[in-house]
Amino acid sequence: MKISFKGKSSVLTQNECKDAITFFASRLIPKYKNISICIHFNTIVATDKFDAQCQLTGLNKKKRPSKFNIHLKDGLDKFVSIMMLAHELTHVYQFVRGDLQPCQYISADNKKIIIIYKNKRYEMPANGTVNDLVKDRKTYKNLPWEKEAYKTQFKLIDAYVDRFSKQIKNELRGFYLD
Numbered sequence: 001m002k003i004s005f006k007g008k009s010s011v012l013t014q015n016e017c018k019d020a021i022t023f024f025a026s027r028l029i030p031k032y033k034n035i036s037i038c039i040h041f042n043t044i045v046a047t048d049k050f051d052a053q054c055q056l057t058g059l060n061k062k063k064r065p066s067k068f069n070i071h072l073k074d075g076l077d078k079f080v081s082i083m084m085l086a087h088e089l090t091h092v093y094q095f096v097r098g099d100l101q102p103c104q105y106i107s108a109d110n111k112k113i114i115i116i117y118k119n120k121r122y123e124m125p126a127n128g129t130v131n132d133l134v135k136d137r138k139t140y141k142n143l144p145w146e147k148e149a150y151k152t153q154f155k156l157i158d159a160y161v162d163r164f165s166k167q168i169k170n171e172l173r174g175f176y177l178d
């Protein structure tokens with residue numbers, strides 16, 4: 001799995017980021033080693049309303065893309081940032097398995113956006129940007145691909161924290177044995 005970075009985070013080191021992403025991907029995505037992900041910190045895509053976004057490169061070119069950009073707002077709590085990565089990795093998996101397809105605008109004035117999930121069309125009003133979709137948080141969280149991502153992020157974070165606490169315990173045990 002290729003992981004690269006644009007910008008710098010004030011809360012996560014590149015190694016922490018790589019470790020978390022590889023851990024989540026290995027649990028979620030079969031053949032995750034073929035995927036490349038670029039993490040962008042603190043870019044204009046991440047706003048107050050939108051903490052993170054999974055954005056595709058080569059939009060509409062491939063039905064099952066393998067290159068992804070994740071935009072993550074800097075300055076969030078460390079574990080919140082890690083949980084955001086778990087959320088976005090779930091979307092990556094939805095794209096990889098072909099359930100979620102890249103967004104396409106339908107009208108010339110970009111008034112509507114179509115998202116196709118599991119072969120079903122979801123048409124939503126948006127003034128040309130995906131950010132408009134998140135204005136109504138409740139509707140947004142109930143979109144089927146978001147529901148899955150919120151459910152999965154907690155499962156992944158549980159496993160991550162479990163592993164993390166095991167590591168600390170082992171280190172402490174080693175310390176007392178020395």
Ligand SMILES: [Zn+2]
Nearest residue numbers: 087091146149
């Ligand atoms: Zn999401």
